[in-house]
Amino acid sequence: MQLLIPGHDKLQLTQLVLDFNGTIALDGMILPDVREKLNELAKLLKIFVLTADSNGSAAKECEGLPVELHVIGQNCQREEKRDFVRTLTPGVVVLGNGVNDELMFLEADLSIAVIGREGCATATLMSSTIVVTDIIDGLNLLLMHHRLIPTLRK
DSSP: OOOOOOTSOOOOEEEEEEEEETTTEEEEEEOOHHHHHHHHHHSSSSEEEOOOOTTTTTHHHTTTSSSSEOOOSSSSSSHHHHHHHHHSOEEEEEEOSSSHHHHHHHHHHHEEEEBBBBBBOHHHHHOOSEEESHHHHHHHHHHHHHGGGHHHOO
C-alpha cells in the first residue's frame, strides 16, 4: 500500500500491527464488522495482532482470520510491543489504545490511536499520528487511504 501525502516522503506500508482489547475487541470479543475489514486489509497488508490476552479469548476470536496472533507476557508489555515492531521491515502501521501501545507507536511509520469504549491512554494518544473514535474508521483509513491526505498533508 503506497501513500502519497503532500509534504511527506512516499510511504510504502506492508504490515499492520493491531492491539486486541480496546482496539479491535471489547471485553475479549471482536467488535462488529472488524472481521470483514481485516479480510479486506489482508489483501493489502500482512496483519499481526499483539495482545496480553487479558480475557483469554484472543486465540478463539482470531480463529479463521488472516492474522498472525502474538500473545505477549504480563511484564514489560510496552517494551515487548515496541520490540516486536522493531523486528518488522519498514512500512508498519499500528493501531492501539493502551499505555502499552505507546512505544510501538513511536517505532511505526504510521500510528492510529483508537478512542473506543475503553478510552485511550494519554501517552499513546500523544504518540499517535492520527486519532479516531471507532476502529472501523481507523481500518477504513487504510482501505480508503485517500482519506489520510486531508488529515496529514502539510
